[in-house]
Amino acid sequence: MNIRTTILVLVLIPVVVVGSIAAAHWPMNAAIVAVLGGVMIYLAYNLYARRIDRDVLRPDPKKATPARMYMDGVDFMPTSRSVLYGYHFKSIAAAGPIVGVIAATNLWGWLPSILWLILGVSFIGWASDYSAIMVAVRNDGNSLSAIAHRLIAPRTRLILFVFIFFYLLLLAGAFVGILAGILDPRADVPFGILMLAVMGLLAGQMLYRWKMDLIVVTAVAVFVTLGSMAIGAQGLSVQKGTTADGKPAAALVYGGPINAIVAGLDDAINSLTGGGALYTVSDPTKADPRLAATTMNAQGTVVPKYVDESGGIKMLPSFIFWCIFLFVFSYLGTILPIWRFAQPVNYIGFWVTFLTIGLSALGAIVGGVWGLLGNADALKAVTFQTAVFKSWMPVLQVPDQAVAAIQPIWPMLFVTIACGAISGWHALFGSIGTARQLEYETDALPVGGGAMFSENTLALLSLIAVSIAGGAGGGAFAAGVGKLLGIVSFGAIPAAYGTALGFGAFVVIVLTVVQLVFRLMRVTLSEWLGDAWVGFKNPHIAAIVSMVLALGLVMSGTWIYLWQLFGASNQLMAALSLLIVTLWLKSSGRNPSYALYPMIFMYVTTMAGTLVTAYNLYASILSNPHVAGQPINVLGAVAMIIVAILLFAAALLIAYDAWGAWQKLRASPLRPAPATGSD
Numbered sequence: 001m002n003i004r005t006t007i008l009v010l011v012l013i014p015v016v017v018v019g020s021i022a023a024a025h026w027p028m029n030a031a032i033v034a035v036l037g038g039v040m041i042y043l044a045y046n047l048y049a050r051r052i053d054r055d056v057l058r059p060d061p062k063k064a065t066p067a068r069m070y071m072d073g074v075d076f077m078p079t080s081r082s083v084l085y086g087y088h089f090k091s092i093a094a095a096g097p098i099v100g101v102i103a104a105t106n107l108w109g110w111l112p113s114i115l116w117l118i119l120g121v122s123f124i125g126w127a128s129d130y131s132a133i134m135v136a137v138r139n140d141g142n143s144l145s146a147i148a149h150r151l152i153a154p155r156t157r158l159i160l161f162v163f164i165f166f167y168l169l170l171l172a173g174a175f176v177g178i179l180a181g182i183l184d185p186r187a188d189v190p191f192g193i194l195m196l197a198v199m200g201l202l203a204g205q206m207l208y209r210w211k212m213d214l215i216v217v218t219a220v221a222v223f224v225t226l227g228s229m230a231i232g233a234q235g236l237s238v239q240k241g242t243t244a245d246g247k248p249a250a251a252l253v254y255g256g257p258i259n260a261i262v263a264g265l266d267d268a269i270n271s272l273t274g275g276g277a278l279y280t281v282s283d284p285t286k287a288d289p290r291l292a293a294t295t296m297n298a299q300g301t302v303v304p305k306y307v308d309e310s311g312g313i314k315m316l317p318s319f320i321f322w323c324i325f326l327f328v329f330s331y332l333g334t335i336l337p338i339w340r341f342a343q344p345v346n347y348i349g350f351w352v353t354f355l356t357i358g359l360s361a362l363g364a365i366v367g368g369v370w371g372l373l374g375n376a377d378a379l380k381a382v383t384f385q386t387a388v389f390k391s392w393m394p395v396l397q398v399p400d401q402a403v404a405a406i407q408p409i410w411p412m413l414f415v416t417i418a419c420g421a422i423s424g425w426h427a428l429f430g431s432i433g434t435a436r437q438l439e440y441e442t443d444a445l446p447v448g449g450g451a452m453f454s455e456n457t458l459a460l461l462s463l464i465a466v467s468i469a470g471g472a473g474g475g476a477f478a479a480g481v482g483k484l485l486g487i488v489s490f491g492a493i494p495a496a497y498g499t500a501l502g503f504g505a506f507v508v509i510v511l512t513v514v515q516l517v518f519r520l521m522r523v524t525l526s527e528w529l530g531d532a533w534v535g536f537k538n539p540h541i542a543a544i545v546s547m548v549l550a551l552g553l554v555m556s557g558t559w560i561y562l563w564q565l566f567g568a569s570n571q572l573m574a575a576l577s578l579l580i581v582t583l584w585l586k587s588s589g590r591n592p593s594y595a596l597y598p599m600i601f602m603y604v605t606t607m608a609g610t611l612v613t614a615y616n617l618y619a620s621i622l623s624n625p626h627v628a629g630q631p632i633n634v635l636g637a638v639a640m641i642i643v644a645i646l647l648f649a650a651a652l653l654i655a656y657d658a659w660g661a662w663q664k665l666r667a668s669p670l671r672p673a674p675a676t677g678s679d
Contacts (some may be wrong), residue, residue, distance in 0.1 A: 006047045007123070011364065014118040019240045022388045030382035030464045030484075031368025033114065034361045037460040041453045042205050044122035049449045052127065052594050055133050056585070059441035064140030067437050074337045078143065078439040081447060082212070086350035087343050088434045089451035090428040092129070093353055094513035095178055096419025097459035098477045098506065100567060102466040104416045107407050109389040110467050116413060117463065119457040120421025124598040128574050130448035131581040131595055132427035137444065138433035143671075144431050144580055145527070153657040160576070161528035163650040164428065166643055167573055168521045168567040171425065172546070173553030175514045176326055180554065182474055183322040185293035185305060187254045187262035188236050188500045188509050190325070191228035196508060197329055199225050201346030208339045220339060221344070222351040229352075229508075232258050233500035241302040251294045252496075266318040273317055280312030281556075282621075282633055287315055292475055293528060310504035315555070323554060326514065327547045333515025334522050334543045338437075342515055349512035353458065356481060356505040360461050363484030381483055384467040396616075402623040405616040415567040415609035416600075418457025422602065424573020425453060425513075431577070432520060459508075478502030521546040556636035565617070565640055568609040569647050575602035576651065579658050581626055586665045614644040 010502055017036055021028055053059065060375070070076040079087070093378060104113045132144070139147050145164065149157035183190055203221040206212040219635045235256020243249045254263040283291065290306040297303050333342040364382055396405040407416075419425070441458055465480020482498030493501075522542040530537040568634025578599035585592035621637040 003048075003051065003399045005567055006051070010040070010044055010048060010122050011119065013043070014115060018111060018114055019085060025388075028110060028384040028388070028467070029371075029379075030364035030384070030468055031544075033460055033464055034058055034364045037118065037457060040118050040122060040329045041456060044126070045449065045453055047443060048122065049083050049126050049130070053130070053445045053449075056590050056594065057116035057131070057444075061132070061440050061442045063441055065137055065438050065441060066435065067439060070141065070436075073339065076436045077338060077343075078212075079343075079437040079494055081439065081443040083343075083347060084437055084439075084443065085447045085450055086354075087346050087437075088430065088447050089454050090346040090353060090509075090512050091429055091433060091516050091582050092419070092451060092513070093455045093458050093509060094425075095175055095474075095510045096425070096567075096570070097417075097455055098462045098509070099178065099474065100416050100418040101420055101459045101462040102471075102476050103467050104243065104413055105386055105463055106284055106318070107390065107394050107416065108216075108409055108413055109387045109461060110384055111388045112409060112413055113463055114460070116417055117421050117456060117459050120414075120417075121453060124574075124578075124602065125420075125422040125426075125456065125596060126449040126452040127594055128422055128424075128578055128581075129426045129430055129452040130445055131439065132577050133430040133435045133444050133448040134351065134433040135581055135584050137438055137441060138584075141211065141436045143523075143527070144428065144577060145524075147584065148580055148654075151580060151587060152654070152661045155659050156654055158528075159650050159653050161522050161524060163576070164573070164646060165521065165524045165528060165567075166647060167424070167566075168517055168524065169546070169553065169570045170569055170643065172514065172517045172521065174476070174548040174566045175510055175517065176323060176550055177554045178474065179326055179507055179510055179514065180319055181289035182503060183325070184266070184316070184319045185290055186500075186503050187259040187266065188233040188256070189229075189504050190262050190322075191232035191258045192225065193329070193507060193511060194262075195228035196345060196348060196511075197332065199348055200341050201332075203344035203348060204340045207344065218347075218351065221348045225348055225352065225508075226355075229504040232256070232504065233497055235259060236500050238496050239296055241296060241300060243302055246563040247470060249294060251296045251302045253296075266321075269318045269321050270316050271435050277308070277314035277316060278320075279315050279632065280308055280310070282312055289474055290319075292471075313557045323551060326511065327551070330341055330515040330518045330547070331543060334518045335539055338433075342519065344480060345515070346512045352508045353413035356502075356509075357454075357457050357461055360464070360481050361456065361457070363486075364464055367484070367487045378487060381487055382464075382468055385470055386467045396620070403619040406612065407616075408612065411605040411609040412612060414605050415571045415613075417459070418567040418570045420456055420462075422571065422574050422598075424570045424575075424577060425517075426455075427518065427574055427577035429516060432523065433516065451596065462495065469578070474503065477506055481505065509583040515658075518543060518546055518550075553636070553639075556632050556639070565610075567615050568606055568613050568644070571602055572606035572610065572647065572651055575599055576607055577652060579654070581662055583658060586662065601612070603651075603655065607648060610644050610648050610651075614641050614648075617641050617644070619631075 043273060067076050067078040071078060086383045101113060102490050117192065136142060137149060145157045145160045148160050199221045203217050206217045207214065237253045237255060238250050239253045241251045254260050293305040294302050295305040308314055333345065367378045367382035371382065394407040396407065434447060462477055466476040469476055469480040469483055470477060478499045481502030482495050485498040485501065486495055522539055524535050525542045525546060535541045578595050581590045582599055583597045585595060617637050617640050621633055
C-alpha cells in the first residue's frame with residue numbers, strides 16, 4: 001500500500017462510519033466510539049507513523065542521544081522507554097483533551113468533534129509530537145528557540161521566547177483557575193492530591209536512590225494514591241431539598257473522616273471575611289466549575305455556594321488558598337531535579353489516567369454489549385444524548401450584550417479542541433523535556449507518537465462522557481466517568497462516589513502538567529531575560545515571578561476567557577513547531593511534506609482563531625454594560641486582547657522570516673538525506 005492509498009484509507013474509515021450513523025439518524029453508542037478509536041489508532045500508528053519514521057526520519061539506535069552525552073541528573077537523564085512513555089503521556093495530557101472536547105461537543109455537536117479528533121491525530125498530532133522530539137535530539141537537546149535561531153534568523157529566537165513565555169502564562173492561568181475552581185468547592189479532592197505529592201517524592205527516592213524494582217514502586221505509589229482519592233471521597237453524600245422558588249435541588253454533604261476536615265478548613269479560611277466575598281467576577285460562558293456548587297443554608301434551602309443575587313461569582317479567600325496550594329505543588333516540580341519529583345509524580349499520574357481511560361472504555365463496551373443483550377437501562381446509559389450537529393456558526397449573546405460573540409466552526413472548532421488532535425504544548429515540552437531523557441533515538445516514535453495517540457483516547461473518553469452525561473467542563477467529565485464506572489462495576493460504585501473519583505482523576509490529570517508548565521516558564525524566562533538581569537537566572541526567582549504573574553491572571557477573574565485564547569495560542573505553537581520541523585527536514589535533504597501541509601493548515605487556522613477570540617473578548621465583556629462596569633473584568637479582558645495581538649504579531653514575524661529561510665533553502669543545492677540517523 002503506497003502512502004496516498006494509506007492516507008485515503010485513514011480518511012475514509014471514520015468519515016464513512018460516523019457519517020453513515022449521522023445520515024441514518026441512528027443513535028450513536030459509546031461502544032462504537034471506543035472501538036472505532038482503537039482501530040484508527042492502531043492503523044494510523046502502524047500504516048502511517050511507522051512509515052514516516054522508517055523512510056524520512058530514520059532513527060539510529062547506535063547514535064548517542066543528548067541524554068547519554070550530557071547526563072547531569074537534572075534535565076539530561078537517560079530513561080527507560082517504558083517510564084518515559086508514561087512520563088511523556090502524563091506530561092502532555094491535561095485539561096485540553098477534556099475541557100476543550102466537551103466545549104466543542106456542546107457548541108457544534110459530536111460529529112465534527114469526533115472527526116477532527118480522529119483525523120487530526122492521525123495526520124497532524126503524532127507527527128508534531130514525534131518530530132519535535134527528534135529535531136531536539138538531532139540538535140544536541142536544544143530548545144525550539146535555539147534551533148529557530150540557526151534555521152531561520154537570530155531575531156526569531158527572541159520573538160519565539162516572547163511568544164512561548166506569554167503562551168505558557170495563558171496556559172498556567174487557565175489551568176490554575178480551573179483547578180482552584182474545583183478544589184475550592186470539592187472537599188473530597190484535596191487529600192488525594194496531597195498524597196500524590198508525598199508518593200511522588202517517595203517514588204523518586206525508591207526508584208533512583210534505593211534502586212528498587214519498578215513494578216514494586218509502581219504498585220506501592222499507585223495503590224496509595226488511588227486509596228487516598230477513595231478515602232477523600234468516603235462519607236460523601238447527596239442531600240436533596242428545594243431551591244427558594246420550590247424547585248427540586250441537591251447539595252453535597254461532606255461527612256467523611258477527611259473531607260469533613262477539608263470543608264472545615266475552607267469555612268475557617270472564609271471566616272476571615274465573615275463568609276463574604278472579596279469581590280465578584282462574571283462568566284458569560286457559564287463554564288466556571290463553581291457555578292454548579294450548591295450548599296444547604298440554615299433554613300434547609302439549597303442555594304448556590306458561589307453565585308450572588310446578581311449572578312456574579314463570589315471570589316472567596318478559600319479560592320486564593322487553593323491557588324497557593326497549587327503553586328506550592330508546582331514549585332516542587334519546578335525547582336527539584338526532574339527525577340526527584342516531576343518525573344515520578346507524572347508517572348503515578350499516568351497510571352491514574354490510564355486506569356480512568358481503561359475502566360471507562362471498558363464501561364462503554366460493557367454497556368453497549370449489555371444493551372445488545374436486552375438491558376435497556378445499560379443501553380440508554382451509553383447512548384449519546386447530545387446533538388449530532390448543532391450549527392456552523394453558534395452565536396453567544398447574553399441580555400444587554402451589545403455585540404454577540406461568534407463561534408464559527410472554522411477556525412474555532414480546531415482551537416477549542418486544544419489537545420487530543422494536536423497541541424503546541426506537546427511539541428514544546430517534548431523538545432525541552434522528553435528529548436533530554438530519550439535513551440535511544442528509536443524510542444522517539446513509541447514515546448512521542450505513542451503518547452499522542454494515547455492522549456487521543458482521553459479526548460474520545462471526554463467526548464463520550466459529555467455525550468452520555470451532558471453538562472460542561474470538568475463536571476461533565478466527572479459525571480460521565482461516574483456513569484461508566486457504575487456500569488463496569490455493575491452498580492457496585494454509586495453514581496455520587498464514581499463522580500467524586502472522576503473529579504479526583506480530572507485534577508490529577510491536569511495538575512501533573514501544571515508543574516511542568518511552570519518548569520518551562522522558569523527556563524524560558526531565564527534564557528529570555530537572564531542576560532538583562534542575572535536574577536532571572538536564579539531558578540527560585542524565575543519560578544516565583546512566573547507564579548505571581550499567573551496568580552494575577554487568575555485573580556482578575558478572566559481565566560475562563562483565557563481558555564479560548566490559550567486554545568488559539570496553543571495550536572499556533574503547534575504550527576510554529578511544525579514550521580521549524582519543516583525547515584529542518586528541508587535543510588537536511590528530507591521530504592518535509594508530512595509536516596509542511598499540516599503546518600500550513602494549522603498556521604492559517606490558528607491565526608484566524610486568534611483574531612476571532614480577541615473579538616469575542618470584546619463582545620463578551622467590553623460590550624456588556626453589566627460586565628464592563630467591573631474594573632477587574634475590564635482590565636483582564638483588555639490585557640487578553642493585548643496578548644492576542646502580541647501573539648498574532650509575533651507569529652507573523654516568524655512566518656515572514658521563515659519564508660525567507662525557505663526561499664534560501666530552495667535556492668541552494670541540498671545534500672541528500674543520510675542513510676542513517678546522522679545529520
